[in-house]
Amino acid sequence: MVQDYSHRHSVLQTKNLSIGYSGRQSVTVGADISFELQEGELIGLVGANGIGKSTLLRTLTGMQPELNGSILLKGKELSQYSSLELAQQLSVVLTEAPSSKNLTVMELVSLGRQPYTNWMGALSTSDKKAVQQALINTETKTLAHRKCFELSDGQLQRVAIARALAQDTPLIVLDEPTTHLDLYHRAYILKLLRQLAKETDKTVLFSTHEIDLAIQLTDKMIVMTEDVTYFSDPCDLIEKGRFDSLFPKETIDFDKQTGRFSIKK
Amino acid sequence: MGSVAIPLEAVLQSLFGGEVEKESWRFIITEYRLPKAITAIIAGGGLAIAGLLMQTLFRNPLAGPFVLGLSSGASLGVAILILGAGAFGGYFSTLLLNEWSLVIASAFGSFLVLLAVLAVTFRVKDTMAILIIGLMFGSVTSAVVAVLSYFSKAEQLQQYIFWSFGSLGDVSWSGLGILSFCFLIGLLLALYQSKSLNALLLGENYAKSMGIRMKRTTFVIILATSILAGGITAFAGPIAFVGLAVPHLTRQYFNTSNHLVLIPAVLLSGSILMLVCDTVAQWPFHEFTLPINAITSLIGAPVVIWLLVRKRKLLF
Numbered sequence: 001m002v003q004d005y006s007h008r009h010s011v012l013q014t015k016n017l018s019i020g021y022s023g024r025q026s027v028t029v030g031a032d033i034s035f036e037l038q039e040g041e042l043i044g045l046v047g048a049n050g051i052g053k054s055t056l057l058r059t060l061t062g063m064q065p066e067l068n069g070s071i072l073l074k075g076k077e078l079s080q081y082s083s084l085e086l087a088q089q090l091s092v093v094l095t096e097a098p099s100s101k102n103l104t105v106m107e108l109v110s111l112g113r114q115p116y117t118n119w120m121g122a123l124s125t126s127d128k129k130a131v132q133q134a135l136i137n138t139e140t141k142t143l144a145h146r147k148c149f150e151l152s153d154g155q156l157q158r159v160a161i162a163r164a165l166a167q168d169t170p171l172i173v174l175d176e177p178t179t180h181l182d183l184y185h186r187a188y189i190l191k192l193l194r195q196l197a198k199e200t201d202k203t204v205l206f207s208t209h210e211i212d213l214a215i216q217l218t219d220k221m222i223v224m225t226e227d228v229t230y231f232s233d234p235c236d237l238i239e240k241g242r243f244d245s246l247f248p249k250e251t252i253d254f255d256k257q258t259g260r261f262s263i264k265k
Numbered sequence: 266m267g268s269v270a271i272p273l274e275a276v277l278q279s280l281f282g283g284e285v286e287k288e289s290w291r292f293i294i295t296e297y298r299l300p301k302a303i304t305a306i307i308a309g310g311g312l313a314i315a316g317l318l319m320q321t322l323f324r325n326p327l328a329g330p331f332v333l334g335l336s337s338g339a340s341l342g343v344a345i346l347i348l349g350a351g352a353f354g355g356y357f358s359t360l361l362l363n364e365w366s367l368v369i370a371s372a373f374g375s376f377l378v379l380l381a382v383l384a385v386t387f388r389v390k391d392t393m394a395i396l397i398i399g400l401m402f403g404s405v406t407s408a409v410v411a412v413l414s415y416f417s418k419a420e421q422l423q424q425y426i427f428w429s430f431g432s433l434g435d436v437s438w439s440g441l442g443i444l445s446f447c448f449l450i451g452l453l454l455a456l457y458q459s460k461s462l463n464a465l466l467l468g469e470n471y472a473k474s475m476g477i478r479m480k481r482t483t484f485v486i487i488l489a490t491s492i493l494a495g496g497i498t499a500f501a502g503p504i505a506f507v508g509l510a511v512p513h514l515t516r517q518y519f520n521t522s523n524h525l526v527l528i529p530a531v532l533l534s535g536s537i538l539m540l541v542c543d544t545v546a547q548w549p550f551h552e553f554t555l556p557i558n559a560i561t562s563l564i565g566a567p568v569v570i571w572l573l574v575r576k577r578k579l580l581f
Contacts, residue, residue, distance in 0.1 A: 063470065087476030094474075099324040100466035102580040103522045114464055114475040120525055121460040149580065163467075167475065 010075070011171050011203040012037040012060065017069035019052060019059045028067060029055045035222060035231035037205060039170070042197040044214035045207040047224030048247060053207040054175060056224065060205070061092055061173050074170065087115035091167035093160045093174040101149035105159050108148060109134055112166030134165035137196060154185035158192070165196065172196075174206035178213075186210055190217050211243065215259045234259070270549075297434065300441050302540065304433045307448045308497045309507055309539025310532035313515075314455050315493040316508030317531045321462045321524070322486045323396045326580065330494035330508035333382050333395075333487065334402030335375045339498040340429065341406040342374020343367055347425045348413040367428060368440065368499045375495035378402055382491075386483055392469060395483075430556030431502035433543055440500055447496030452532070454489035458482060459524035466522055504558055506565025507542075511535045513572050516580070538564070 013036040020029040029052035037043055047053050058064040060071060062078050071078040073089055081089065091112070098108060112134065113127040123131070135141040138158045148156065157177060164172050174193070178186040190210065194217050197204045208214050214221060215234040223230040223242050230242045237243065243254040243261075252261050271290045278284060279291040280299070315330030323332070331337070346366060385398050414422055436444060455462075461482040464472040473479055497504070512527075515534045519526060542564055546555040 061474065063473065083473070083478055084476040087474060090474070092471070092474045094468075094470055096468055096470065098466065098471070099468040100321075100522060100580070102516065103466055107522055108467070111464060111467060111475065114460065114477075117460070119457070119460060121463055121523075 009039045010036050011039055011073070012205070013072040014060075015070050015072075017059070017071060018067040019055050019064075020067050021055075022065070022067060026067070030224060030229055031068075033069070033222075033229045035220075037171075037203050037220070039203060040197055040201040041203050041219040042194045042217065043203070043205045043220045043222065044211075044218040045205065045222045045224070046209070046211050046214060046246070051224045051226070053224060056222075057173055057175050057205075057207055061090060062086055084115055087167070087169075089169050090171045090173065091164040091169040093157075093164050093172070093177055095175050095179065097156065098148060098160075101147065103148050104144070105135075105140060105146055105148065105151070105162075106131070106144045108159060109140075109144075109162045109166050112163040112168075115167065130168055131166050134162040137165055137200075138162040138192065153180045154182075154188070157181065157185070157189055161189070161192065161196075165200075169202070171203045171205065174204070176207050176209070178208055178210055187213060190214070194218075211246070212260050296438075300436055300438055301434045301543070303441060304436045304444065304501060305539045305543045306536040307444055308433060308501045308504060309511070309535035309537070309542075311448050311451060311493040311497050311535070312504060312508040313511035313531045313535025313538075314452065314528055315490045317512040317515075317524070317527060318455055318458075318462070318486050318490050319508075320512055321465050322483065323392060324465070324468065325396065326513070327509070328396070329506075330490060331403070331503070333399035333490065333494075334378045334406065335491060335494045336498050336503040337403040337406035337410075338374040338376075338378030339371035339495065340374065340410055340503060342370040342372070342377075343428050344410040344413050344425055345374075346370035347428070348417040348421050371502075372495060372499035374406075375491065375498055378406070379487075379491040379495060383484065383487060386487060387480070392483060395487075428502050429558065431504045431558035431561075433501050433539075433557055434554075436500050444496055444500050447492050451489045451493035451496070452528075454485055454492070455528050456525070458485055458489065459528060462486070462524040463522070502558065504539075505562045506569075507535055507539060507561050510565040510568045511538055514538075514568060517572070 015034055017033040018028055018031045019033065021027045033056070045053055045056065055064070059066050062081070065079070073081065110123060110127075110131050113123060113130060114121060116127060117123060135144060138161050140155070140158050140162050143151065143155060143159065148159070151159065161174070161177070177189050177193070181189065190213050193204050193206060196202060215238070218234060220231065221234050221237055223237060223246065225245050230237060238256055238259055241256070246254070247261070251264060253264055254261055271293065275285050275287075275290050276294055279294040285291040312330050316328070319328040319330060319332055320326060381402060382395065382399055386395055389395060389398070414425070417425075461472065461477050464475050464477045465482070469479060494508070511534050512531050515527065515531045519530045521527065539561075542557060542560045546557050546560045548555065
């Protein structure tokens with residue numbers, strides 16, 4: 001693995017991380033996962049269904065404890081953060097839609113400011129500014145007074161990203177932000193994420209099944225396979241043939257030249 | 266009992282300490298009508314707030330103040346008191362059935378269910394599981410009540426059924442003091458949780474990611490609901506539909522999901538609706554008073570159906 005300690009700052013770092021479920025029957029989903037995510041990077045997490053992408057994301061966002069190894073967020077152990085401190089460092093976009101579809105877009109995005117507001121949740125001038133900026137960045141300003149049940153899936157996903165942006169955290173983690181979307185919106189959302197990472201210098205980590213798109217757009221990728229988890233930039237991963245072992249060879253083949261998967265007939 | 270026509274002038278005079286034509290009018294106003302009106306305001310507002318809290322906590326538009334099984338707990342307490350009194354013999358039954366015994370029995374019943382639900386809250390991670398467990402508590406207590414009813418005498422059964430009709434008029438000034446206290450505590454807890462309630466509109470995981478401590482929040486919301494619904498049920502009996510329907514009605518007129526606005530709004534609508542229901546129950550110039558529980562259902566159920574037909578979906 002290429003270690004790069006240049007001028008950029010590390011945001012999220014794992015060392016020999018094991019993930020899974022402890023309890024009566026301990027299940028290890030992934031072991032020996034090590035990577036380091038820098039400021040302003042867009043990172044894609046790929047792997048087959050059921051390989052543990054969601055478990056990894058849940059572990060990295062503190063929703064589930066790690067089995068072994070360490071997770072450093074901005075140089076501090078993840079488990080050492082209080083829930084409020086963590087909310088100021090890390091925001092998430094989940095696969096679940098907001099429970100209440102009766103919220104307006106404005107209300108939903110404003111909820112992202114909760115880690116900074118008082119007990120009543122009143123928005124200060126700077127809170128309102130952050131909300132406006134998030135709406136502008138995601139091109140959702142025209143939707144601001146619409147209710148969530150009036151939005152399409154693509155619009156709703158942009159609004160969910162706007163909420164995470166309003167939370168103004170150095171790290172944003174998205175769980176499969178492109179599911180249920182058509183090709184245009186998948187490309188649109190991933191382009192938007194790349195743009196956000198570059199313009200706001202935030203670290204954006206997302207899991208996806210769009211490996212082709214991720215190879216073209218991301219700075220680094222985390223590739224989860226049955227035994228090993230690889231981390232590098234997409235070109236390096238292609239060269240070393242890391243995508244070859246992603247899916248069973250008899251069904252799907254990876255073409256190194258084009259960076260695409262093809263179905264074997 | 267029944268209706269008595271009192272001129273408006275005499276009502277105002279008795280409220281503000283003037284001379285009243287008949288002393289009985291003053292007595293009716295200050296000792297009966299005024300506490301009843303205040304009870305209606307507290308019961309309507311409190312149940313509506315409890316309903317709002319449950320709908321947001323469980324993110325279910327059909328949740329109401331009694332989904333946790335509180336009213337079943339209260340029913341069980343009262344059922345054991347009234348229906349079981351026969352079994353203890355004559356001496357006990359006169360001792361047990363004084364003014365406060367019903368209140369204490371129903372408060373005790375809902376308090377036991379509350380403890381059980383809170384114990385479950387600490388053990389179960391999933392909020393939806395709490396909802397289902399609450400419903401199960403409800404089924405079990407209803408079944409026990411049914412068994413008790415089966416073995417009871419007709420007059421005891423009648424007494425129990427009268428309690429289950431609900432009544433806003435049986436609360437004395439001293440009882441009203443305790444009821445107001447419960448109401449105030451519940452209201453303050455609800456307002457204090459309004460920020461967390463707003464976050465919960467996005468779902469539990471999102472709420473956690475925004476710094477909300479879920480266990481503590483769930484605990485406080487359930488505590489507030491129990492104090493409100495348990496207290497009101499203890500004094501006024503189980504009153505149906507207000508807690509379910511009023512939050513939905515209020516959302517039609519207040520275009521916001523912010524609980525800091527919704528809680529006072531729901532309180533206001535609930536009080537007004539309950540006063541209207543009470544006026545209908547106490548139909549002027551007639552010799553009878555209708556059971557309040559029947560009136561709230563008669564008004565509440567069509568409202569919910571109307572909302573569903575018009576909106577096709579109950580949003581919360």
